[in-house]
Amino acid sequence: MKPISYARLHYSPSIVQHAVWLYLRFNLSLRDFEDLLAERGLDVSYETVRRWVAKFGPAYARRLQSRRLRPCDTWHLDEVFVSIGGRMMYLWRAVDAEGEVLDILMLNRRDKRAALKLMGTVRNFVCGGA
Secondary structure (H helix, E strand, O other): OOOOOOOOOOHHHHHHHHHHHHHHHHHOOOOHHHHHHHHHOOOOOOOHHHHHHHHHHEEEEEEEEHHHHOOOEEEEEOOOOOOEOOEEEEEEEEEEOOOEEEEEEOOOOOOOHHHHHHHHHHHHHHHOOO
16 A cells, blocks of 8 residues: 655644544534644644545545454345335345444335345455455
């Protein structure tokens, strides 16, 4: 995996990483986040934080995804009927033995082909393309 470049940044990589993690972890507005960093002695604009999240957020997510453990070999496909805005929808969820949601499919009508495609996608994800 290509290393993340922090070249030409005014702040150290540890501050950038921590700021992006805090913003993505907690449900705060960018302006609230600017105030939070100011209380800690960092004069960072909310626009700077927004740019950091846009630039480094996807790279951090890819790294976390690659470190994530493989799902269990045993998984279940649940079909649930839910009402959203007064309309009945079909919700299929693929869940492994530890309760980790592997994939979700929601449709307004029952579709056997789409459900089979979801099962194939999950099987490839769990078995590594086998």
